[in-house]
């Protein structure tokens with residue numbers, strides 16, 4: 667069930683569009699911002715508010731790789747696996763992240779702090795390998811730089 671805050675946020679978005687369904691991505695983002703990910707009940711209620719079927723809204727949600735339909739950690743690490751970053755060292759950087767966090771791509775650390783997700787280009791191709799955590803973009807990644815970044819998020823060095 668949508669919270670009052672989620673309902674109000676979606677209703678406010680609906681006023682910006684001639685057709686309700688045009689607000690579908692914003693509605694999903696509102697739910698995700700408040701819960702961390704989009705559960706089935708939120709999707710159901712949002713679909714009703716948007717005049718869409720659950721299947722239609724789920725199709726939108728699963729099309730966008732930054733709308734999460736499964737639980738994620740408090741910090742989602744989006745690591746670029748597109749060509750420039752791949753050439754510049756995606757594999758060793760990704761392997762280092764996996765070793766440090768003890769997770770493979772698509773998984774969440776045991777303490778629920780980090781989820782590691784490979785994504786297409788982050789627009790930092792001239793500074794590959796690159797990754798984002800929240801709104802922070804990190805480029806020119808090396809294993810040493812990753813250790814320093816993880817420490818910023820409270821992850822202890824080995």
Ligand code: FES
Pocket residue numbers: 746747748749750751752786787788789790791792794796
């Ligand atoms: S290819 Fe990695 S940021 Fe563009």
